[in-house]
Amino acid sequence: MKLQEAKEQFTQLWGALGSSWGINRTMAQVHALLLISPESLSTEDVMVKLSVSRGNANMNLRELMNWNLVYKEIKTGDRKEYFKAEKDIWEVTKRIAKERKRREIQPLIASLNILTDIDEDKRNSEAKEFLEMVNGIHTVVTKMDSAVDTLIKAEEHKFFGAIVKLLK
Amino acid sequence: MKLQEAKEQFTQLWGALGSSWGINRTMAQVHALLLISPESLSTEDVMVKLSVSRGNANMNLRELMNWNLVYKEIKTGDRKEYFKAEKDIWEVTKRIAKERKRREIQPLIASLNILTDIDEDKRNSEAKEFLEMVNGIHTVVTKMDSAVDTLIKAEEHKFFGAIVKLLK
DNA sequence: CTAAAATTTCAATATTTTCTGAAAGTTTAG
DNA sequence: CTAAACTTTCAGAAAATATTGAAATTTTAG
Structure with a gap:
């Protein structure tokens, strides 16, 4: 070509x-x-x-x-x-991650927090199930938010190194 | 609410x-x-x-x-x-990751491979710079592909645990 | 200052994406 | 089989999104 x-x-x-x-x-x-x-x-x-x-x-x-x-x-x-x-691809990756975190992950976490504030008996199984779902999402998203923080701070080889170790 | x-x-x-x-x-x-x-x-x-x-x-x-x-x-x-x-959020996360990998990451890797096949003198600095860019992206995307594999196989706590360790 | 050069804005327009609903197709109870 | 129940398809319509281009604004050289 x-x-x-x-x-x-x-x-x-x-x-x-x-x-x-x-x-x-x-x-x-x-x-x-x-x-x-x-x-x-x-x-x-x-x-x-x-x-x-x-x-x-x-x-x-x-x-x-x-x-x-x-x-x-x-x-x-x-x-x-x-x-x-910016031409350093690892730098580009980090900046995109940082920006999506700021624009989408953080507002999402804020919205999820609001949704957990329900005036309903917690023994109501429908409410309970809903809260478990929202909390589950909250947990995973919060961890992703932290993971992105780590990515932003880490060196490329360290970041992927930590992940690849899990496979061994 | x-x-x-x-x-x-x-x-x-x-x-x-x-x-x-x-x-x-x-x-x-x-x-x-x-x-x-x-x-x-x-x-x-x-x-x-x-x-x-x-x-x-x-x-x-x-x-x-x-x-x-x-x-x-x-x-x-x-x-x-x-x-x-499927209501297990970690399971949902893994399935979404798996599907996006299949639909987007893998075709992207294939396309990037094609782009590295250039009939131009490698000493041509314009060609050299282009290839460095494409290879850089190729490297990061390939590592992400592996990271997603790891995510798919790992337990939630193990996956995020490995990442969080980097912060300490 | 002045005016040419450059940038920004935004209403109108075009394009892309998504949705509707009715017709065609499929399945199954009897 | 038959026909009612249900599911799928897809052409046209609607909605969402992106783009144009000319006018307004900003910048700067002289």
């Missing part, structure tokens, strides 16, 4: 992957484009390479910066803004 | 959660409904409780069975099919 073709396929692949995990396809494609781009890119560059509008390019670059996956780069003597992606 | 209200909120919550992780909202709601239902439910029951059409209820119950999260229950003297969810 030719390099350019491979790069294009990579962008498509990353976009498709994003959408099956609840991430906007274009945002994922912009991310892919920056990941494999040796130089930082301007909004114009992104528009041209992905055939998207200025508004769309701008919005997704902005959102990628909110995710801490992309940052601005100023070139002296140039008024345009350029964008560059 | 009243029990019925809490159950309704739980169903909403699970549905919203699903959609931010790329799972159809109704499918997640049907799952929630079955998780908190003491008795198994018929397609009719799901239609009424979630105000969805017969086609929608049927399709999502079917899909939940494909995910191994729900199974059929036959009641003697009743021609209708009833549906029941």
